[in-house]
Amino acid sequence: MRIGARLVDHHHHHQARTSNGGMGSVAYIGKRTATRKRSCVSRTRMRVMARQRRTALQELFDACRKIFKGPGTVPPPDDVQRLSHILDSMIPEDVGLSAERQFFKTKNEIKEIPGVTCTTIYKCDNFSLCIFFLPPGGVIPLHNHPGMTVFSKLLIGSMHIKSYDWATGRATSSAPSSAPPHLRLATLKADRVLAAPCDSSVLYPTTGGNIHEFTALKPCAILDVLGPPYSKDDGRDCSFYRDYPYTAFPAYDEVAQEKEGLEECYGWLEEIDLPENSHIDGIEYLGPPINIEPVCH
Ligand SMILES: [Fe+2]
Numbered sequence: 001m002r003i004g005a006r007l008v009d010h011h012h013h014h015q016a017r018t019s020n021g022g023m024g025s026v027a028y029i030g031k032r033t034a035t036r037k038r039s040c041v042s043r044t045r046m047r048v049m050a051r052q053r054r055t056a057l058q059e060l061f062d063a064c065r066k067i068f069k070g071p072g073t074v075p076p077p078d079d080v081q082r083l084s085h086i087l088d089s090m091i092p093e094d095v096g097l098s099a100e101r102q103f104f105k106t107k108n109e110i111k112e113i114p115g116v117t118c119t120t121i122y123k124c125d126n127f128s129l130c131i132f133f134l135p136p137g138g139v140i141p142l143h144n145h146p147g148m149t150v151f152s153k154l155l156i157g158s159m160h161i162k163s164y165d166w167a168t169g170r171a172t173s174s175a176p177s178s179a180p181p182h183l184r185l186a187t188l189k190a191d192r193v194l195a196a197p198c199d200s201s202v203l204y205p206t207t208g209g210n211i212h213e214f215t216a217l218k219p220c221a222i223l224d225v226l227g228p229p230y231s232k233d234d235g236r237d238c239s240f241y242r243d244y245p246y247t248a249f250p251a252y253d254e255v256a257q258e259k260e261g262l263e264e265c266y267g268w269l270e271e272i273d274l275p276e277n278s279h280i281d282g283i284e285y286l287g288p289p290i291n292i293e294p295v296c297h
Pocket residue numbers: 143145212
């Protein structure tokens with residue numbers, strides 16, 4: 001994603017810049033490591049315990065490492081199910097958040113309304129783990145995930161989700177030739193409200209709503225697993241879109257009449273530059289650490 005790439009490039013910069021500013025707009029619950037230090041459990045015993053009780057985040061990370069094979073690949077259904085299952089049972093605390101505690105400061109505490117922020121827990125060539133934070137009314141505009149499989153888990157809050165896939169087959173061939181060249185027909189896949197706690201969702205390179213938009217109704221935290229991550233150099237840059245109702249172009253009435261309810265299933269997408277107010281700031285990840293040492297079997 002253009003957003004992702006920018007985030008990674010400037011991650012450390014942002015950490016420094018926002019150490020007493022933007023970063024403070026997301027409040028994590030106390031670091032677990034700090035609590036552990038105070039206990040009398042020896043280091044060795046702690047390691048044993050850690051091995052025995054792998055955290056949900058560690059389980060997710062280990063599964064991702066096995067499942068994502070890199071650019072040009074899509075995990076098989078069994079693996080998708082496995083990952084979905086892990087994500088389904090994850091709770092905010094698994095990434096150092098709490099649904100009980102407000103993680104955006106109120107408007108009185110900060111001078112400007114907080115924008116959308118993102119923290120990268122981990123990123124490699126095959127996959128990345130990120131959390132997006134949306135304040136109420138915050139929007140991640142319509143964007144695509146070229147060649148990617150993406151798992152999303154709404155951990156906190158509620159949001160409206162709208163998603164599309166590019167229309168294929170009969171729909172595209174029957175589209176009127178007078179269609180403006182910069183518009184492309186897309187199939188509406190979702191247009192609904194999601195509220196935590198809820199199951200995770202998954203999108204694929206060409207199905208499952210690869211192009212989507214999130215609008216927060218309440219403060220939201222969304223855990224995203226991207227495989228592979230955005231990479232401009234590798235031809236997986238993020239594009240942004242504006243959508244128009246199918247009926248926005250009167251020339252298409254004829255087709256609409258032909259197929260009942262067509263206007264509800266389709267929309268026209270126009271590629272646009274990243275909207276001005278849609279910049280996503282990167283913030284430091286302060287949740288539980290993951291062990292990135294290779295697992296031996
Ligand atoms: Fe996305």
